[in-house]
Amino acid sequence: MAVDQTSRVPLTPDRAAVAPDATTTGRLRSHIDGAYRVLTERPLSLYAAAFMRIGYGLLYAVVLVREFPHRHQIWGPESPWTPALARETFDQTGWFSLLTLSDSRQYFEFCYVVALLTAVLFTLGWRTRAVSVLFAIVVASFYGRNVLIGDGGDNLALLMAVYLVFTACGRRWSLDARRARRRAPVASRPAGAQPSGRWAAAGIARRFTATVLHNCAMLVIMAQMCILxxxxxxxxxxxxxxxxxxxxxxxxxxxxxxxxxxxxxxxxxxxxxxxxxxxxxxxxxxxxxxxxxxxxxxxxxxxxxxxxxxxxxxxxxxxxxxxxxxxxxxxxxxxxxxxxxxLWRALRARRRGPGTPALTTP
Incomplete structure (x- = not known):
């Protein structure tokens, strides 16, 4: 009976050339699968996104409060860069600003209050998905209203406000996160009460989309800082x-x-x-x-x-x-x-000293 000896034949040059290619293809496929899992399995850097949300919202609120006495000369009807000049610039650049929709002083005061309230709500993380869009519109409107006073910081703040719209920046250190924790016991009801069918598929698709958008937006922010x-x-x-x-x-x-x-x-x-x-x-x-x-x-x-x-x-x-x-x-x-x-709690405990008992709730 004949025996197949093909498995014992040493690799020829043609066969040997196939193995590295297959290994390279496998490694490339492994890297692609790993990158796909990183982008789709769970949102990354949630605390960094929350820190940026709080920082940019608070910083913009401070700017609005700081410039409150001079608001009419900077962005209002009394600005040397008049609303008419701003609208003429928009026709050339394609920009926009809600502040130029009316020359009324009352309208400007209303927009200013809305902008300040939006910055505060964005900082607190209240209904972050919707408020982040309003915050980006506010930053774009005030930036475009008077292009003569902006600098590199204003340009970057505008870009970051737009990028944060696509992130899940309200899942940590926010009122939305607090509300989600309170609703957690309701979400842990028996499996039979869970939604099924099209609602379950819609929920999975929503979570997948939110995760991908968040991770991609964070990568874009990283790329923006590297390019800068x-x-x-x-x-x-x-x-x-x-x-x-x-x-x-x-x-x-x-x-x-x-x-x-x-x-x-x-x-x-x-x-x-x-x-x-x-x-x-x-x-x-x-x-x-x-x-x-x-x-x-x-x-x-x-x-x-x-x-x-x-x-x-x-x-x-x-x-x-x-x-x-x-x-x-x-x-x-x-x-x-x-x-x-x-670290903050440890520092406070060290400053309190070992002989001083910590305040506890009975």
Whole structure:
């Protein structure tokens, strides 16, 4: 009886070439399946999204309150950039603003109150799905009403407001999350009482869509921050002032960015520190996109946060710095945000001392 010896025949060059291709195809398919599961199984970075929601909502509410005495000169009918000029610009750019629908002072006051209320509700996370849309419309309307007073921070705040519409930013640290926890016992009714048929399929499709939109929006926010930092760093590399480390010296002496002249002069007196800060800012901005998949990312984030705090104090740009720092939070894992309350409680317990009993409820 003949025996099939094909399994014992050594691989020929043609056969050997098939194995790596099959392995490569399998690895590629495995990577694609893994990416699909990451995007569809569960929403990621919910605490980071909630932190950004609270930060941007609170920051915009503070801006509206801060500029309340000057609201008519900035966005209202008394602005040098009149509603007619704004509408003429919209015809060319395709932009829009709810504030230009009427020149009435009463209408502007109504819009201002609605904007402030929307920012507060967005911060608190009340009906976040609907309120996030209103918040994006508010930010776009105030941004488009007077394009002459905006800066890079306003541009990024507008983009973030739009991106957050597609995220599940109301599932943590919000009134919506509190209401969901209260309804949890109702959701745990017997299996026979659960919806079935088309309602069950609709619920599954809704959760799947919300998860995919949230994860994709968070990835877009990450890409936006990487592009921003990378482009800023590469733009600085082309400048002679950044190349020789004197750019910050001239910035500190600009009359437009000297809220504390004595402090600016004190910092500028330390020339070595100014030079190091100039080179370091360029280095971390260019290198940031390449550090995302390593622990070096946290060191770079700490340096960037320190840089933005310095910009806020030395250059008088707190809103811009706040917008940037809040955008950086998208790269922090959820375990970081969950650990902050525990660290705070531990710090309070340490300050209270071992001999002081903690207040407990009987």
């Amino acid at each position: 930092y990378g482009a800023a760093g590469l733009y600085k590399v082309q400048g002679d002032l950044w190349a020789n480390g004197t750019a910050l010296h001239y910035v500190l002496h600009s009359d437009l960015f000297r809220p504390w002249p004595a402090l600016s002069d004190f910092v500028d007196d330390h020339q070595l520190m100014v030079g190091v800060a100039s080179y370091l800012s360029v280095l971390v901005q260019v290198a940031f996109p390449f550090t995302l998949f390593s622990k070096v990312k946290y060191v770079v984030l700490a340096i960037l946060v320190g840089m933005h705090l310095g910009i806020a104090v030395l250059l008088g740009l707190p809103v811009f710095s706040g917008v940037m720092i809040l955008g950086d939070a998208v790269f922090l894992p959820d375990r970081f945000f969950r650990s902050v309350p525990r």
